[in-house]
Amino acid sequence: xxxxxLQHQVLYMRRSLFDQGYLDSExxxxxxxxxxxxxxxxxxxxxxxxxxxxxRLIQNIEQTLxxxxxxxxxxxxxxxxxxxxCSSIGAKKVKDACSQFREYCNAGNAEGCSRSFQLIKQEYxxxxxxLESYFQMVKQAKAA
Amino acid sequence: MSxxxxxxxxxDQFPAGLRVLVVDDDPTCLRILEKMLGTCLYEVTKCNxxxxxxxxxxxxxxxxxxxxxxxxxxxxxxFKLLEQVGLEMDLPVIMMSADDSKQVVMKGVTHGACDYxxxxxxxxxxxxxxxxxxxKRKNEWxxxxxxxxxxxxxxxxxxxxxxxYSSSANEGNWRTSKRRKxxxxxxxxxxxxxxxxKPRVVWSVELHQQFVSAVNQLGIDKAVPKKIxxxxxxxxxxxxxxxxxxxxxxxxxxRLSGVxxxxxxxxxxxxxxxxxxxxxxxxxxxxxxxxxxxxxxxAQSLATLQAAGLARSAAKPGLPMPLVDQRxxxxxxxxxxxxxxxxxxxxxxxxxxxxxxxIPTTMDSKQLVNLHHSAQSLGSLNMQASAHGNPSGxxxxxxxxxxQPQSRGQILTETSGGQVPRLPTSVGHPILSNGAAxxxxxxNGIGENSRGTGYNSVSQTSSVLNFPLxxxxxxxxxxxxxxxxxxxxxxxxxxxxxxxxxxxxxxxxKGSGGxxxxxxxxxxxxxxxxxxxxxxxxGFAFDASQHSNxxxxxxxxxxxxxxxxxxxxxxxxxQNSNVSAMGKPIFSVGEGSEHGIALNVGQxxxxxxxxxxxxxxxxxxxxxxCQPTLLPQHFGQEDLMSAILKQQQDGxxxxxxxxxxxxxxxxxxxx
Numbered sequence: 001x002x003x004x005x006l007q008h009q010v011l012y013m014r015r016s017l018f019d020q021g022y023l024d025s026e027x028x029x030x031x032x033x034x035x036x037x038x039x040x041x042x043x044x045x046x047x048x049x050x051x052x053x054x055x056r057l058i059q060n061i062e063q064t065l066x067x068x069x070x071x072x073x074x075x076x077x078x079x080x081x082x083x084x085x086c087s088s089i090g091a092k093k094v095k096d097a098c099s100q101f102r103e104y105c106n107a108g109n110a111e112g113c114s115r116s117f118q119l120i121k122q123e124y125x126x127x128x129x130x131l132e133s134y135f136q137m138v139k140q141a142k143a144a
Numbered sequence: 145m146s147x148x149x150x151x152x153x154x155x156d157q158f159p160a161g162l163r164v165l166v167v168d169d170d171p172t173c174l175r176i177l178e179k180m181l182g183t184c185l186y187e188v189t190k191c192n193x194x195x196x197x198x199x200x201x202x203x204x205x206x207x208x209x210x211x212x213x214x215x216x217x218x219x220x221x222x223f224k225l226l227e228q229v230g231l232e233m234d235l236p237v238i239m240m241s242a243d244d245s246k247q248v249v250m251k252g253v254t255h256g257a258c259d260y261x262x263x264x265x266x267x268x269x270x271x272x273x274x275x276x277x278x279x280k281r282k283n284e285w286x287x288x289x290x291x292x293x294x295x296x297x298x299x300x301x302x303x304x305x306x307x308x309y310s311s312s313a314n315e316g317n318w319r320t321s322k323r324r325k326x327x328x329x330x331x332x333x334x335x336x337x338x339x340x341x342k343p344r345v346v347w348s349v350e351l352h353q354q355f356v357s358a359v360n361q362l363g364i365d366k367a368v369p370k371k372i373x374x375x376x377x378x379x380x381x382x383x384x385x386x387x388x389x390x391x392x393x394x395x396x397x398x399r400l401s402g403v404x405x406x407x408x409x410x411x412x413x414x415x416x417x418x419x420x421x422x423x424x425x426x427x428x429x430x431x432x433x434x435x436x437x438x439x440x441x442x443a444q445s446l447a448t449l450q451a452a453g454l455a456r457s458a459a460k461p462g463l464p465m466p467l468v469d470q471r472x473x474x475x476x477x478x479x480x481x482x483x484x485x486x487x488x489x490x491x492x493x494x495x496x497x498x499x500x501x502x503i504p505t506t507m508d509s510k511q512l513v514n515l516h517h518s519a520q521s522l523g524s525l526n527m528q529a530s531a532h533g534n535p536s537g538x539x540x541x542x543x544x545x546x547x548q549p550q551s552r553g554q555i556l557t558e559t560s561g562g563q564v565p566r567l568p569t570s571v572g573h574p575i576l577s578n579g580a581a582x583x584x585x586x587x588n589g590i591g592e593n594s595r596g597t598g599y600n601s602v603s604q605t606s607s608v609l610n611f612p613l614x615x616x617x618x619x620x621x622x623x624x625x626x627x628x629x630x631x632x633x634x635x636x637x638x639x640x641x642x643x644x645x646x647x648x649x650x651x652x653x654k655g656s657g658g659x660x661x662x663x664x665x666x667x668x669x670x671x672x673x674x675x676x677x678x679x680x681x682x683g684f685a686f687d688a689s690q691h692s693n694x695x696x697x698x699x700x701x702x703x704x705x706x707x708x709x710x711x712x713x714x715x716x717x718x719q720n721s722n723v724s725a726m727g728k729p730i731f732s733v734g735e736g737s738e739h740g741i742a743l744n745v746g747q748x749x750x751x752x753x754x755x756x757x758x759x760x761x762x763x764x765x766x767x768x769x770c771q772p773t774l775l776p777q778h779f780g781q782e783d784l785m786s787a788i789l790k791q792q793q794d795g796x797x798x799x800x801x802x803x804x805x806x807x808x809x810x811x812x813x814x815x
Binding site: 027030031033034039042045046049050053054077080081083084085087088089090 | 170179183214241263266
């Protein structure tokens with residue numbers, strides 16, 4: 001693709017991420033604004049940081065959910081952290097899934113929590129793939 | 145925030161360069177914040193653990209202007225960190241959280257956060273955080289002023305003004321963290337409504353005593369500012385003054401007892417350690433509490449102080465160790481003193497803060513605490529100072545500093561901006577009597593290893609300084625009655641008592657470094673140059689007169705320790721002569737005298753000077769000596785010196801201290 005096309009592609013992907021609710025546009029723009037010559041890939045850097053750190057959180061949730069009895073307050077704690085992280089990069093869908101999880105948590109519904117957790121992981125992975133493609137496209141467009 | 149009052153003059157660059165400490169366990173968020181704050185041209189330090197953050201704050205008291213912290217952290221609750229920072233360092237703290245529920249936000253407010261940001265944080269929200277720094281300083285100024293108005297009379301308290309504005313938790317920040325720019329700002333801020341430089345209300349020992357007794361009368365739980373004000377019946381004192389003081393006092397108590405503020409009172413009673421130096425008693429339990437409350441003083445110190453104070457207290461009714469910001473305390477004294485003079489003093493206090501730059505005003509309570517000569521390395525020192533019944537009441541701050549073992553030298557360093565208080569564990573040389581003590585205390589605290597104890601805010605020392613002076617007289621063991629040297633005596637007394645007192649103090653302080661806050665310095669000096677401070681070396685020739693004590697610091701004493709060195713004898717002489725001299729030695733801070741303390745010392749000295757003019761001197765001198773490492777280099781020793789000198793000049797006069805330490809009037813200090 002030529003440069004123009006690449007640019008279009010980037011814009012298209014971006015638009016989709018927003019429209020489909022994966023990413024919060026405002027937050028992404030905030031992060032993009034922080035990019036400068038010194039940190040040209042800041043957004044990507046932050047997203048990487050998010051994924052590496054949240055992997056730990058996911059593991060914790062996994063573990064806590066498997067314990068009996070289920071420690072809901074601990075789950076709530078972890079989820080709170082996770083949610084905060086998500087909002088930092090604007091991961092909307094993941095964040096919403098977290099909210100849903102928390103509700104089940106508050107209700108003491110372990111089953112509901114498990115299901116929500118599956119959803120969280122799903123969204124989490126989907127977003128990761130989408131973002132990876134996006135960043136790749138951005139690089140390509142830049143290079144072109 | 146509107147610098148309603150006049151102009152808060154800040155450097156042109158401000159807020160660029162604002163030193164922000166951001167604490168969050170979430171690395172993603174932390175990175176983003178770091179970048180955002182950098183974009184705002186702030187100087188960012190990030191930290192992912194609250195404990196580490198506290199450590200950093202303690203070791204570098206003057207190193208930060210504002211703290212931003214997450215609420216939810218694994219190792220420590222964000223609110224707890226908030227409280228600690230408020231008590232120890234009195235820096236503005238902004239809380240952040242993804243949680244925006246009303247209760248949590250309210251909690252932030254009640255715990256004293258100056259703002260609460262909801263995550264994800266936008267850069268726009270960060271762009272204006274500097275307002276909290278300015279506001280705090282301004283408020284502190286106002287507090288001082290207002291308190292000072294008691295004496296002043298012409299000051300019109302503007303509590304309402306302050307209370308209203310800006311941040312939600314503004315009131316919570318009783319100690320405006322005026323740093324750096326504080327000096328100017330404060331001075332300028334003062335609206336011209338009142339005198340040019342309205343000194344803040346100085347919570348002198350007496351005033352604090354009154355406060356404490358009023359509180360005790362009402363019962364700590366039932367004590368409301370209005371009633372306290374009525375009971376105190378001090379003309380010119382406003383409800384706001386009392387309110388902010390009460391706040392600090394509560395925290396102080398809470399800190400002392402390690403429980404909720406309600407327990408504060410028990411603290412005093414529970415500790416019945418005999419303070420090594422009899423004079424501590426002057427602090428009277430109340431002070432200790434205050435000190436303790438301020439949190440800075442390690443409970444132990446406080447206890448010690450209390451004990452001392454209680455035991456001995458006869459002497460001073462207990463310095464009114466206002467929980468007020470330590471800074472206030474110092475400033476208070478200074479202010480007071482200055483008032484007579486006309487502001488220059490004020491500067492000192494204010495300046496001190498500035499000078500000390502960063503010397504956390506936490507000294508207030510801390511200082512008091514510092515007096516606590518208990519083993520706390522510094523803690524004791526500070527306490528002692530306070531125990532001595534800060535003549536100026538401010539001493540407490542100093543004392544606190546002293547007691548702050550944490551400050552280990554921080555105190556001084558604080559001023560210098562980071563000079564880690566080299567103060568040898570020796571506990572903080574007894575900060576020069578009140579004035580000096582204040583400074584010294586700060587120093588001492590540092591030396592004491594007051595790590596982190598809020599005393600780093602040497603600035604506060606100013607007030608403390610005042611305090612110690614008087615106390616020294618109190619020191620029972622010492623033959624030297626604090627009162628003897630009326631102004632300086634406070635500080636001096638410590639010193640003087642050093643003779644006899646020193647022993648006591650030293651012994652007590654030993655813990656902390658043997659440094660009785662402010663007083664100890666002297667004592668130590670005398671005794672044995674205990675603790676590292678090299679009091680003797682202080683270099684300043686502190687001629688503090690008279691006493692043959694090594695201090696002889698002819699004020700030229702190398703900045704820091706001036707006080708201790710030759711203090712004891714100097715009481716009388718010192719006072720007078722020293723006063724002027726003091727200005728110098730103490731501030732040697734800049735000189736790099738021994739220890740970074742110098743800066744603090746200077747500050748304190750100023751305060752001391754202000755107080756008693758004479759008193760201060762002696763104290764300061766000692767301090768310098770004590771603080772080996774204190775010299776806060778960084779802050780412009782010159783500034784300090786000039787400030788001190790200025791004070792001296794101004795304050796040299798009559799022991800201006802409004803707060804006449806109990807019984808210590810300069811003139812009738814029973815030696």
